[in-house]
Amino acid sequence: MRTKRQIPAIGLGVYKSEPGPVTQDAVREALAIGYRHIDTASIYNNETDVGDAIGDSGLNRADLFVTTKLWNEDQGYDKTLVAFDRSLDQLGLEYVDLYLIHWPVPVLRLDTWRALERLTLDGRVRDIGVSNYMARHLSEILDYAAVVPSVNQIELSPYNYRSRLETIELCREHRIAIEAYSPLTKGRKLDDPVLAEIGSAYGKTAAQVLIRWGLDQGFVVLPKSVHANRIAENFDVFDFQLSGADLACLEDLDEGLATGWDPIDAP
Numbered sequence: 001m002r003t004k005r006q007i008p009a010i011g012l013g014v015y016k017s018e019p020g021p022v023t024q025d026a027v028r029e030a031l032a033i034g035y036r037h038i039d040t041a042s043i044y045n046n047e048t049d050v051g052d053a054i055g056d057s058g059l060n061r062a063d064l065f066v067t068t069k070l071w072n073e074d075q076g077y078d079k080t081l082v083a084f085d086r087s088l089d090q091l092g093l094e095y096v097d098l099y100l101i102h103w104p105v106p107v108l109r110l111d112t113w114r115a116l117e118r119l120t121l122d123g124r125v126r127d128i129g130v131s132n133y134m135a136r137h138l139s140e141i142l143d144y145a146a147v148v149p150s151v152n153q154i155e156l157s158p159y160n161y162r163s164r165l166e167t168i169e170l171c172r173e174h175r176i177a178i179e180a181y182s183p184l185t186k187g188r189k190l191d192d193p194v195l196a197e198i199g200s201a202y203g204k205t206a207a208q209v210l211i212r213w214g215l216d217q218g219f220v221v222l223p224k225s226v227h228a229n230r231i232a233e234n235f236d237v238f239d240f241q242l243s244g245a246d247l248a249c250l251e252d253l254d255e256g257l258a259t260g261w262d263p264i265d266a267p
């Protein structure tokens with residue numbers, strides 16, 4: 001049965017986290033300091049390492065929230081079912097908490113969604129959702145779906161926010177949780193003096209300011225790091241809140257920065 005669950009507000013991202021000990025150590029470290037949410041994908045090629053670290057943690061599975069994603073070449077009804085079995089097998093888990101369509105592949109995405117809906121029926125997927133869906137992709141799926149996506153995972157930071165406003169509004173209207181990926185701009189803006197200045201008032205770093213910004217918007221935030229000190233730093237954000245003036249200042253940083261493929265014009 002599909003059960004709507006609370007999503008832990010910060011998840012460790014593992015995109016470009018090298019397969020093997022690097023990812024295993026990062027996930028182990030994150031779980032040890034309190035993360036309960038890991039965000040992987042079949043295309044990241046590290047589902048096995050995520051699963052191994054979860055197995056080693058000794059934590060209760062029910063306390064963890066694990067997301068993986070269906071890659072583009074696996075879209076289509078039958079291929080999706082096969083790809084999901086492969087992901088679950090690689091993770092070594094009995095179920096995933098959230099399975100996402102990674103990208104809105106034209107033509108195939110609606111059949112793919114039907115397959116995800118089917119996957120919710122046997123308990124091996126708790127929730128299903130989408131990623132990189134802009135407003136028009138969401139409108140299409142909302143017209144078609146029997147099950148409304150639980151989540152839309154999109155790139156969001158103060159540097160890339162305004163072009164997403166229509167999408168954010170639609171998500172909120174339909175109670176679709178918004179997950180912010182690349183919240184640290186893949187590191188590109190971490191030396192922006194505006195972030196340092198805002199952070200100094202709270203004794204926080206630029207990375208912490210960006211993560212807090214996402215939390216203050218009501219997003220689930222997915223920072224990635226493979227370094228123990230940064231994994232801890234990125235989680236140490238629950239003891240402050242940005243002032244209205246600082247939030248306004250951060251919103252002025254918008255420059256439509258997309259650090260990867262930008263779905264804004266995706267058909």
Ligand SMILES: NC(=O)c1ccc[n+]([C@@H]2O[C@H](COP(=O)([O-])OP(=O)(O)OC[C@H]3O[C@@H](n4cnc5c(N)ncnc54)[C@H](OP(=O)(O)O)[C@@H]3O)[C@@H](O)[C@H]2O)c1
Binds near residue numbers: 015186260
């Ligand atoms: N659905 C999608 O299409 C999609 C696309 C992209 C990302 N995502 C998800 O979102 C997650 C995060 O996005 P992302 O990996 O693109 O980038 P990100 O989290 O914005 O940035 C990661 C980069 O910042 C560095 N970093 C992390 N914490 C830092 C800190 N405290 N101080 C300084 N540098 C720091 C990391 O380096 P080190 O690792 O070397 O510390 C890495 O180079 C991904 O891992 C993935 O799970 C999803």
